[in-house]
Amino acid sequence: MADRRDFLKASLLGASALALAGKAGADTAGSGKPAGGARVVSTWDFGVAANQAAWAVLARGGHALDAVEAGAMVPEADLKNHSVGRAGYPDRDGHVTLDASIMDADGSCGAVAALEHIAHPIQVARRVMERTPHVLLVGEGALQFALEQGFPREELLTPESEQAWKEWLKTAHYQPSANSEVRDYGKTGLPGGKDNHDTIGMLAIDASGRLAGACTTSGMAWKMRGRVGDSPIIGAGLYVDGEVGAATSTGVGEEVIRNAGSFLVVELMRQGRSPQEACHEAVMRIVKKRPGASKDLQVGFLAMNRYGEVGAFAIQPGFSYAVCDARKQDGLLPAKSVF
Numbered sequence: 001m002a003d004r005r006d007f008l009k010a011s012l013l014g015a016s017a018l019a020l021a022g023k024a025g026a027d028t029a030g031s032g033k034p035a036g037g038a039r040v041v042s043t044w045d046f047g048v049a050a051n052q053a054a055w056a057v058l059a060r061g062g063h064a065l066d067a068v069e070a071g072a073m074v075p076e077a078d079l080k081n082h083s084v085g086r087a088g089y090p091d092r093d094g095h096v097t098l099d100a101s102i103m104d105a106d107g108s109c110g111a112v113a114a115l116e117h118i119a120h121p122i123q124v125a126r127r128v129m130e131r132t133p134h135v136l137l138v139g140e141g142a143l144q145f146a147l148e149q150g151f152p153r154e155e156l157l158t159p160e161s162e163q164a165w166k167e168w169l170k171t172a173h174y175q176p177s178a179n180s181e182v183r184d185y186g187k188t189g190l191p192g193g194k195d196n197h198d199t200i201g202m203l204a205i206d207a208s209g210r211l212a213g214a215c216t217t218s219g220m221a222w223k224m225r226g227r228v229g230d231s232p233i234i235g236a237g238l239y240v241d242g243e244v245g246a247a248t249s250t251g252v253g254e255e256v257i258r259n260a261g262s263f264l265v266v267e268l269m270r271q272g273r274s275p276q277e278a279c280h281e282a283v284m285r286i287v288k289k290r291p292g293a294s295k296d297l298q299v300g301f302l303a304m305n306r307y308g309e310v311g312a313f314a315i316q317p318g319f320s321y322a323v324c325d326a327r328k329q330d331g332l333l334p335a336k337s338v339f
């Protein structure tokens with residue numbers, strides 16, 4: 001039995017190694033550096049501006065981890081962005097609660113969930129990673145930690161967000177229950193409909209070939225108090241493995257968590273899929289389990305392998321991702337989709 005297990009393990013390792021070795025041509029003469037040099041990618045059109053901040057770090061030879069942190073802070077600070085950071089729409093009770101995660105190539109990671117009153121949750125996530133023995137801090141405890149670390153306590157609900165919330169309250173018909181059917185999301189305007197999502201997920205490879213990723217969001221607008229999506233869950237909204245690649249997601253976080261989405265994408269790349277193929281397959285897992293939901297449900301994955309190759313795939317059309325490298329700093333590409 002042990003022999004058989006060892007044999008299977010050796011075969012699987014061999015298959016992974018072969019799959020990755022097949023891509024070795026993309027490497028720069030075996031230097032371990034990405035063939036295309038440094039590159040950063042991120043979700044949605046606001047990723048273009050975020051990428052530029054990340055690129056400023058990468059272009060001077062900086063670390064991918066510093067790049068994704070700097071990049072994620074751009075939409076967090078943008079008062080016009082109502083899905084990330086300071087101006088994010090609140091939950092159904094009017095509280096702005098933020099989720100974020102950050103991960104390095106060696107598996108180091110940190111995250112915060114349901115964090116209130118702190119404008120840059122990605123920075124707190126990094127502190128969790130670097131200054132605590134833990135991975136994830138939530139709610140009051142996350143706030144306490146952030147304040148102890150010197151982050152200022154701020155009112156995050158902007159007048160525009162408050163106005164939008166009050167408008168929503170007038171017509172609100174979101175009565176979540178344990179039995180809520182996912183397929184009702186889009187039709188009834190429940191969170192997760194194709195117009196009620198956004199998150200920045202950012203992946204970078206630096207000039208030395210180091211990968212890192214970050215993900216930050218205010219989660220779904222008008223969510224139940226205490227609801228946490230995929231973004232701060234390592235393996236769901238973000239996953240990085242320096243030997244293989246990195247992935248991040250956007251859309252209905254519940255579906256991503258149920259399928260350990262970003263981990264799945266990275267594992268599919270480990271088995272030899274291109275970033276594009278891996279994102280496609282991970283999306284199809286969700287679609288297969290939710291056939292009735294797929295027309296109204298959005299989930300998108302974005303991935304980068306350790307050679308800097310990029311791919312993306314979504315359930316619905318409309319998911320875009322921004323790419324920035326030495327050749328082009330403001331690229332925005334539409335992701336392929338199921339429908």
Ligand code: ASP
Binds near residue numbers: 198199217228231
């Ligand atoms: N994935 C995020 C969440 O579920 C939301 C989004 O991407 O729009 O919280």
